[in-house]
């Protein structure tokens with residue numbers, strides 16, 4: 001009974017309030033300038049990249065790591081690592097991360113033997129240090145198609161696949177890109193949000209957490225974060241419990 005009363009009282013209050021909140025038609029001038037504003041916002045805030053086409057890890061059953069700032073393993077100075085490295089023995093198969101067209105297959109500088117695959121929509125993947133290239137320029141590949149073998153050609157200290165994901169010409173963390181792609185396929189709206197992780201500002205400041213110096217810096221940062229100044233007369237607590 002009481003519940004019914006509360007509900008009808010609420011309705012009595014809300015119905016006129018809602019009626020008042022119904023927007024009056026906007027003058028044409030205001031509608032037009034709002035349209036211009038929305039169009040401008042679309043120009044200023046670019047649509048997040050659609051990476052959902054990337055479905056497959058280029059090397060199966062292998063750990064990958066290493067995107068971002070790190071100490072260069074050869075020259076020992078800070079250098080940005082534009083890809084992720086998949087460990088593997090010489091000859092381990094390398095597959096295309098998604099459907100696309102081979103736009104480069106050959107030797108190129110530090111990459112050694114390398115393949116570029118264009119997936120459309122500004123998404124390009126690169127597979128470097130290959131021992132053998134098994135795809136020709138212009139070949140149309142499907143996700144998971146074998147395109148080469150792990151090797152150590154080019155600038156490398158040992159056999160591994162250097163894998164890059166490029167969006168509109170800039171590199172992003174391949175692990176993040178593959179994770180965002182999966183979310184995009186499962187839920188496009190969640191994917192749009194997740195794609196913000198691929199924003200250039202975030203990606204440009206990424207740190208390779210395989211780098212021991214970066215690991216040390218993170219440990220130090222976490223220590224200062226959790227260390228609280230001890231109060232002088234605070235009762236002593238059991239260290240083991242802290």
Ligand SMILES: [Zn+2]
Nearest residue numbers: 083084085162
């Ligand atoms: Zn690499």
